[in-house]
Amino acid sequence: MGIVSPGFTGRRRGGEELPPGQYVTHEFPVLSAGPTPQIRTEHWEFTVATETGETSRWDWAALMALPAETITRDLHCVTRWSKFGTEWKGVSLDTLLADVETAADFVMVHSYGGYTTNLPLEDLLDGQAWIAYQYDGEPLAPEHGGPARLLVPHLYLWKSAKWVRGLVLSDTNDLGFWESVGYHEYGDPWKEQRYAGD
Numbered sequence: 001m002g003i004v005s006p007g008f009t010g011r012r013r014g015g016e017e018l019p020p021g022q023y024v025t026h027e028f029p030v031l032s033a034g035p036t037p038q039i040r041t042e043h044w045e046f047t048v049a050t051e052t053g054e055t056s057r058w059d060w061a062a063l064m065a066l067p068a069e070t071i072t073r074d075l076h077c078v079t080r081w082s083k084f085g086t087e088w089k090g091v092s093l094d095t096l097l098a099d100v101e102t103a104a105d106f107v108m109v110h111s112y113g114g115y116t117t118n119l120p121l122e123d124l125l126d127g128q129a130w131i132a133y134q135y136d137g138e139p140l141a142p143e144h145g146g147p148a149r150l151l152v153p154h155l156y157l158w159k160s161a162k163w164v165r166g167l168v169l170s171d172t173n174d175l176g177f178w179e180s181v182g183y184h185e186y187g188d189p190w191k192e193q194r195y196a197g198d
Ligand SMILES: Nc1nc2c(c(=O)[nH]1)N[C@H]1C(S)=C(S)[C@@H](COP(=O)(O)O)O[C@H]1N2
Pocket: 028, 029, 030, 031, 032, 033, 034, 077, 078, 111, 112, 113, 115, 143, 144, 145, 157, 158, 159, 160, 161, 162, 163
């Protein structure tokens, strides 16, 4: 038996972890479509509204009381930078949505400051998304979305809404901020779904 396992090329798992058209950066660029909102945790809340109008709320203490996970994931921005191995701490959307009754298929994510982004509800479930409040062992910096942001690392990073304030569940796939000006409604980096029609 060889010491090198089949398929291992000396790069990251067969060199397959960099999606097409991306390059690696070791920086952590800041991309914000407007000014950075300053949200104090004592004023922070996160809400989930269902398609029938039921609303669930968490204040900061309630978020902190939920079981958190530390996860390491690669980030892929549609402007072509990717950052490998970023470490986050946050609460899984599986935990937050566990008691939310819904038959909706879609979600509009809303941020403090007015940013929105849309995605299918199933992309927030099954260990794919978190409300993240620590990056690299430190409280999440305001420019990166602190006190808390959505993290959905399997989609292009514009889906990971910074300063997240809530989800609105819907039967219809309405378009968010970037999606409504021509970015792809789904945004799978492995399929290079950058713009509508890709
Ligand atoms: N609220 C909000 N969230 C946002 C954005 C934004 O402008 N406002 N930009 C998105 C885009 S395009 C990217 S690439 C990432 C950038 O996250 P970063 O600034 O932490 O690198 O945040 C996403 N989330």
